[in-house]
Amino acid sequence: MSTEKMMEGKVAIVTGAGRGIGRDMALLMAAEGAAVVVNDLGVSVDGGESGETPAAEVVREIESRGGRAVASYDSVSDWVAAGRIVQCAMDSFGRIDAVVNNAGILRDRFFFNMSVDEWRAVIDVHLNGSFYVSRAAAPHFKTQSSGAYVHMTSTSGLIGNYGQANYGAAKLGIASLSKQIAMDMKRYNVRSNCISPFAWSRMIGSIPTETPQQQARVEKLKKMEAGKIAPMAVFLASDAAHEVSGQIFAVRANEIFLMSQPRPLRGIHRGEGWTPQTIAEHALPALKSNFYPLETSGEVFSWDPV
Structure with missing residues (x-):
């Protein structure tokens, strides 16, 4: 087994890196040789102020282990602020090699009760934030003809879950955004991939558990360590993944899955065309x-993690 550090000489941005999955990714990036921009607003799960500085704590932890890191407190959900996150990497370390779009919030509510503010807040952080930070890094990646994006999607979007119309829509949008980035940036030797993580975090801890199904889902997630996600993020950000782009990987404890992407399942043709009646009589x-059943993520991943 190679002992070479996979991110030696690289500079990585990890958003939402103050706690949970993001923190573990930032720490492992640094352990593997990267200089890291630890971006975190220090807010609560619902986006409110918490008055803490977790980014600074992660920076101190990295530096105490001999690594290099700098804290960033800008919001991914603002175009100008997202640009400052990328500029922080350039000012501090002179380049940028990887962007990990991990920042996120939850405002779970059933669709029929969801407010416009709850919708916009989640879309702004997850989907818009992933675009803003990625877009800000793109000119630097183009100039140096290299770079890697790692985006966080979710089975809430890829498969579905109750009470997460805002989150699921954002996360499925991120999967498509990643694919489009991979296609548009291929000519510049830039890659883009997604991770769909299963892990206990502050966000997961905020999921409503009003039904036995919801309680069982959260209890299962409690057993999954956030640190299990970091190795995949480091791999995808490293040169070892130079042939990997446009893919979606799910990581669940010690399991890694390559997720499917939409393709035609079955087609039928009618020479004279279709009417509503013939669709009902023949096409249906x-x-x-x-047809896909209305299954939740927990129903599809129904076995215990190993």
């Missing part, structure tokens, strides 16, 4: 056996 019976 032919296609129905391939």
Whole structure:
């Protein structure tokens, strides 16, 4: 097994890196040789002020281990502020090699009760934030003809969950954003991939547990360590993943899954075209056996993690 540090000489930005999954990714990036911009607003799960400085604490931890890091307190959900996050890397370390879009909030509520503010807040942080930070880094990646994006998607978007219309829409949007970035930036030797993490975090701890199904889902997630996600992030950000782009990986405890992406399942043709009546009479019976059930993420991943 190689002992070479996979991020030696690299500079990485990790957003939402003050706690949880982001913190573990920042620490491992640094342990693998990267200089790290530890970005975190220091806010609560719902986006409110917490008055803490977790980013600074992570920086101190990295430096105490002989690594290099700098704290950033700008918001990913603001275009100008996101630009400052990237500029922080350039000012502090002179370049940027990897962006990990991890910052996130939850405002779970059933769709029929969800407010416009709850919708916008989650979309702004997850989807807009991933675009803003990625877009700010793009000119630097183009100039140096290298770079890697790692985005965090979720089975809440890829599969579905109750009470997460805002979060699921944002996370499925991120999967598509990653694919488009991979296609547009391929000519500049820039890669873009997604991780769909299963891990206990402050965000997961805020999920409502009003039903036995919700309680079982959260209890299962409590057993999954946030640190298990970091190795995949480091790999995707490193040169070892130079052939990997446009993919979605789910990481659940010691399991790694390559997730499917939408492709045609079955098609039917009618020479004279279709009417609403013939769709009901002929198309529906032919296609129905391939319909996807309304399953939640927990129902699809129904076995215990190993």
